[in-house]
Amino acid sequence: MDSSMKISFNRCIRDGDLIIVYERHDTMKAVKVCENSVLQNRFCVFKHSDWIGKPFGSIIFSSRGGFIYLLALTPEFWTLVLSHMTQILYIADISFVIMCLEVVPGCLVLESGTGSGSSGTCVYL
Numbered sequence: 001m002d003s004s005m006k007i008s009f010n011r012c013i014r015d016g017d018l019i020i021v022y023e024r025h026d027t028m029k030a031v032k033v034c035e036n037s038v039l040q041n042r043f044c045v046f047k048h049s050d051w052i053g054k055p056f057g058s059i060i061f062s063s064r065g066g067f068i069y070l071l072a073l074t075p076e077f078w079t080l081v082l083s084h085m086t087q088i089l090y091i092a093d094i095s096f097v098i099m100c101l102e103v104v105p106g107c108l109v110l111e112s113g114t115g116s117g118s119s120g121t122c123v124y125l
Contacts, residue, residue: 013051013054014052017033019031019071020072020073021039030073035052039068041066041068
């Protein structure tokens with residue numbers, strides 16, 4: 001794998017990255033960074049162009065006193081930000097299933113279904 005594509009907390013945010021925007025303890029969103037786009041929430045309008053070049057974990061303040069955190073996408077965050085229209089497995093459930101199946105690094109796992117892919121994401125990474 002190209003080292004520039006690895007999830008790394010040392011890597012800076014680039015145009016086209018899928019990131020997690022943490023607004024508060026009960027509000028997180030997956031957002032694809034596009035240089036000419038904006039994120040509007042109850043605090044302010046945040047320009048994506050201001051995010052590019054910032055390291056993951058950065059806090060961005062608005063002119064009105066609000067703030068957001070820009071976080072790297074991880075399997076745990078992906079599971080949390082998915083819309084829960086179908087029943088998805090959470091981290092504790094996924095861990096239990098993987099343990100019962102005795103899945104270890106190097107195992108070949110085939111997942112099929114019509115769900116969110118939450119468990120497959122955790123197995124892949």
